[in-house]
Amino acid sequence: MRGKKVSQMKILIRDNKKITRKKLFENKEKFHKEQAKLPFEEKIKILIRLQEIANSIHKSTSGGKLGVWKIPSKSRSK
Amino acid sequence: MKKTIAVLNQLRKKGLIKNYAIGGGIATIFYVEPFFTYDLDVFIIPSGTVKKQNLILLSPIYNYLQAKGYKWKGEHILIEGVPVQFIPADEFEKEAVARAKAVEYEGVKTKVMAPEYLVALLLRAGRKKDMEKTEKLLEQTKIDRRKLRAILRKYGLTRKFDLL
Numbered sequence: 001m002r003g004k005k006v007s008q009m010k011i012l013i014r015d016n017k018k019i020t021r022k023k024l025f026e027n028k029e030k031f032h033k034e035q036a037k038l039p040f041e042e043k044i045k046i047l048i049r050l051q052e053i054a055n056s057i058h059k060s061t062s063g064g065k066l067g068v069w070k071i072p073s074k075s076r077s078k
Numbered sequence: 079m080k081k082t083i084a085v086l087n088q089l090r091k092k093g094l095i096k097n098y099a100i101g102g103g104i105a106t107i108f109y110v111e112p113f114f115t116y117d118l119d120v121f122i123i124p125s126g127t128v129k130k131q132n133l134i135l136l137s138p139i140y141n142y143l144q145a146k147g148y149k150w151k152g153e154h155i156l157i158e159g160v161p162v163q164f165i166p167a168d169e170f171e172k173e174a175v176a177r178a179k180a181v182e183y184e185g186v187k188t189k190v191m192a193p194e195y196l197v198a199l200l201l202r203a204g205r206k207k208d209m210e211k212t213e214k215l216l217e218q219t220k221i222d223r224r225k226l227r228a229i230l231r232k233y234g235l236t237r238k239f240d241l242l
Contacts, residue, residue, distance in 0.1 A: 035111035036218035040183055044079055046112040047104075054114055067116050067151075070159030071079055 080184040081158035085143070086120060087187065094139050096123040099178035099189040101171070101199065106211045108181070108190045109219035118160050121167045121175050121191070134166045170233055174199060193219050194226040201238050212242065
């Protein structure tokens with residue numbers, strides 16, 4: 001019962017729109033599934049962006065470098 | 079990565095490897111949402127001539143790549159900016175290579191292990207990060223459950239899968 005109450009709890013998001021916690025998590029899952037359907041090339045662009053983010057965090061915390069794929073700019077995200 | 083794949087295809091064309099398929103994290107990304115990973119795992123079936131006294135010699139491949147100017151970086155060889163790890167396939171992986179999915183990357187043909195084999199191989203590896211990939215595959219892509227069950231049975235992984 002308590003779980004049901006929590007899942008129906010409303011959250012105020014942008015433009016005064018309200019959604020339930022349940023819906024929020026459903027949307028999250030939908031987003032992950034949509035990302036999974038992206039073309040392979042698009043996913044590799046995102047991967048390189050992730051490598052760049054990881055590299056900059058690593059550089060600022062430990063001063064070291066992590067690898068980032070050095071492939072032509074056409075295959076990189078903007 | 080297009081150029082990296084073209085080099086892998088050259089290795090096959092030149093007879094330095096019999097066959098190959100992309101496995102590991104990058105193969106998983108083919109089927110699920112992108113996640114952080116670094117290397118490109120390439121499972122290879124070496125050509126018959128490179129087997130010597132139960133030792134798999136990858137030196138012909140490395141010599142060829144080094145002659146083309148590709149350099150080592152730790153355990154990887156950097157091919158066109160991508161760190162590649164060549165893994166000689168065992169019996170299980172050979173089957174996964176043989177049944178890999180033919181795909182194209184920016185117009186270049188390559189092969190990616192099928193999701194059912196990826197799940198089974200990740201289960202066999204059994205590390206925490208492998209389990210996370212297994213869960214993503216089961217949640218985010220279409221898995222042929224009958225095919226998966228048959229693979230798991232063949233390689234004694236059914237119990238491990240059922241404990242997930």
